[in-house]
Amino acid sequence: MAEELLEQFATPIVPTEPVIEFRGVSKTYPSGTHALEDVNIRINKGDFVFVVGSSGAGKSTFMKLIMREEKANTGTIMVNGFNLTKMPRKQVPMLRRTMGIVFQDFRLIPTMNVFDNVAFAMYVVGESGREVRREVTDALSKVGLGEKARCMPMQLSGGEQQRVGLARALVNSPDLIIADEPTGNVDPNMSYEIVNLLTEINKRGTTVLMVTHDHNLVRDFKHRVIMLDEGRIVADNAAGGAE
Numbered sequence: 001m002a003e004e005l006l007e008q009f010a011t012p013i014v015p016t017e018p019v020i021e022f023r024g025v026s027k028t029y030p031s032g033t034h035a036l037e038d039v040n041i042r043i044n045k046g047d048f049v050f051v052v053g054s055s056g057a058g059k060s061t062f063m064k065l066i067m068r069e070e071k072a073n074t075g076t077i078m079v080n081g082f083n084l085t086k087m088p089r090k091q092v093p094m095l096r097r098t099m100g101i102v103f104q105d106f107r108l109i110p111t112m113n114v115f116d117n118v119a120f121a122m123y124v125v126g127e128s129g130r131e132v133r134r135e136v137t138d139a140l141s142k143v144g145l146g147e148k149a150r151c152m153p154m155q156l157s158g159g160e161q162q163r164v165g166l167a168r169a170l171v172n173s174p175d176l177i178i179a180d181e182p183t184g185n186v187d188p189n190m191s192y193e194i195v196n197l198l199t200e201i202n203k204r205g206t207t208v209l210m211v212t213h214d215h216n217l218v219r220d221f222k223h224r225v226i227m228l229d230e231g232r233i234v235a236d237n238a239a240g241g242a243e
Contacts, residue, residue, distance in 0.1 A: 018042045018078065019176050019207045020066060025075030027061050027231075035061035037231040039075070043209065045175070048202040050218050051211045053228035059211050062228065063180055066209070067101065068092050080175050097125065100169025104181035106161045108153040114140070115149040118168045139167040143197060159190030166197060177201065179210040183217065195221055 020043040027036040036058045043049055053059050064070040065077055068084050077084040080098040087095065108117050119136045127135075140146050143163040153161055162182060169177050179198060183191035195210075195217050202208045212218065218225055227235035 017045065017081075019045050019047070019080060020209070021076075021078040022065075023076045025065065025072045025077055027065065027070065027072050035231055036065075036072075039231075039233055041226065041233060041236070043207065045207055046202070046205055048199065048208045048221075048223040049210070050221075050223055050225045051209065051228065052213070052215070052218060052225060056230075057228040058231040059228055060180075061231075063178060063209075063211060066178065067099070068095055097172060098174055099176040099178055100172065100174040102162070102165050102169045102177065102179040102182045104184040106153075106158075106165050106185070108161055108164055110153050112153075113149070114145065114151050114153070114156070114164050117153065117164055118171055121168065122171060135171050135173075136167075139171040142170060142201075143167045157190075159186045159193065162186055162190070162194055163197070166194065170201065174206065176207045176209065179208065181211055181213065183212065183214055188216075191217060192220075199223075 020041070022039045022041045025036060025039040026034075028034050039058075039062070051059050051062060061070060065072055065084070066079055068079075068087065072085065075085070079095065082091070082095045082098075084095070109120065112120065115136055118139055119132045122132045122135065137146070137149075140149055143166050145160065145163055145167065148156065148160065148164075153164070156164065162185070165182070169179075177198065182198075183194050186194065191214060198208050198210065199221065225235065225237045226233060227237075
């Protein structure tokens with residue numbers, strides 16, 4: 001009887017929904033280059049994942065497929081509940097609103113100040129001025145740039161420009177942040193600061209996927225590491241420390 005009651009009131013174990021899932025994904029470009037080959041990977045909500053590999057290993061294609069800049073030739077890709085394999089082009093903007101993207105080369109608009117660079121994506125989707133002010137102010141505060149809101153990009157250091165890029169990625173409270181070599185154009189000290197910020201954001205529940213060549217960062221931060229080589233996943237180390 002007791003066992004029957006326990007079964008009746010037991011909390012069911014619900015599998016974690018993946019934020020990103022690749023099932024049998026391959027990508028070959030028209031030139032004949034085999035960029036990815038039979039990739040199977042699952043990244044769950046709240047994961048922080050470093051993606052590493054030598055030049056030409058398939059990292060850029062992996063990221064482009066997630067952002068739907070490219071389409072797979074075979075297999076299924078799920079991102080934030082969207083089936084990218086079947087997604088019509090008109091739905092791509094909806095997908096991208098669920099993610100924040102941090103670029104290596106910052107991609108700030110030079111004629112806009114820091115505030116407007118961060119606010120730009122909110123203006124595009126028609127958010128109210130009050131909401132824009134609140135969210136942008138909060139995002140700049142999180143990255144330590146609250147006092148730089150009226151500065152122009154050329155007045156900032158490389159590290160500060162990258163933090164503006166991070167604030168821009170955060171402003172719509174995305175489920176997923178994709179950081180493509182975000183420390184590639186900043187000094188070593190700022191590299192650690194950027195990853196510290198991403199780690200703090202991750203602790204609040206946001207999934208972070210970061211491509212990097214900096215093995216010191218991978219070693220020191222101890223996050224999950226996915227290693228690509230010649231278009232295949234050759235390691236998936238939950239403890240970090242890929243060399």
